[in-house]
Amino acid sequence: MTVKKTDARPFVIKVPEERLMTDLETFREKALELGAAAAEIIRASRIVVDERVRLKCTVPRCLRAGETPNCPPYAPELDVVRKAFAKFSWGILLKTHLEPMENYTPKSGREQNLLFHKKSGEIVYELERLAYKQGYHLAMGLGGGSCKDYLCRGLICQFLDSGRCRFPLRARPAMEAMGIDVVDLISKVGWEAYPLLDDPGQIPCAISVGLVLVY
Template identity: 45%
Template sequence: MHIKKINQCKDQNELLINLDKYVKMAEEQRTSAVIINTNIIDINEMVKLKCRIPRCFHFQSCANCPPFTPDVEVFKKAIRKCNYAILIKYNVEPAEDFADRKISLKNAKLHERQIAKIVAEVEIAAFQDGYYLAMGLSCGSCRSYLCNDEICQFLDSGRCKFPRVARPSMEAMGIDVYKLVATVGWDIYPIGPEKVHHSTIPSASAVGIVFIA
């Protein structure tokens, strides 16, 4: 891959061409992807608070999960410096891997690992194109899909086993993912409570994002 020289003034036409390239890169891996303007992203503390109430079992046990992620206001201020992002929706097939609670704890992490890898690949491509502040967020807890729910090595020793792929989820940073996905016109369904039978869920997805700056 050709690595671009860093230029102080970025060419907007080249940026749009590259954004389209990143979309195509993601779409090659069973995903839907779209270029979005960051001003449509709702970042708020209620989303991050859902990690605590009701308490997620990854809360405080993973370096990329709350309460270790940056404050919502800090993240919100930083993201406003980016005009564009690539929103990526990985189609989970079969949907039961997310929706059926009997198998989701085992199978969901396979899909979460895949979207994390796609996000990392797009982020690296953008970095090598000269967008050195490109930053990707994924889905779920990296302690689950990368470390198989073992003790977070970063919290234990200060050294992450997967530094290029491990990253916070969008929700862990305060992004209202449901609202964002619905805003761009994609289908998304609330999956979680055991009393909701998986047969009532038409589809499932894992969502990630790469900010381009």
């Protein structure tokens, strides 16, 4: 049998350090090209999974808790999350800026707020796909917010209703649903986030954060 010549990369189990760093930089630059305001290569060991973050989905109860399979109480158990994350070494952390600020406050229109995490979610999806295509078969992307907002625009969850998600490859638990302390993580790379207040003039910029664990 003749083996066809191709540019496709096979899956990689052990990646030489130099190639890994080159690939991570390629993914970081891709995040910027796709519209991220900033992106950083981070060690997975910097991620903190904290029960308090997960509890904040239900205390006080987020509107989306129980409304999708990606939100608590259906999101993966934190023990599983911790064990899985401990097996990753590197990832890409990215953020998008939400502008203009007036569009993203509690007083803004419902439709606009549903889209708060849309852009970062799209970048996460594209980066995860790229990493997979480059041979990183366990690449895993997580965004912010609920898929019921940024994908299904508030419509009833079709997965819980009929077992068929409208966006099976794009829908995923939010970082916070996985217990990741996002505020802690972004502070480690020098980024800031502010509480969303009624007066947008007090906030320099709102951000949405995404994470793609690569290897």
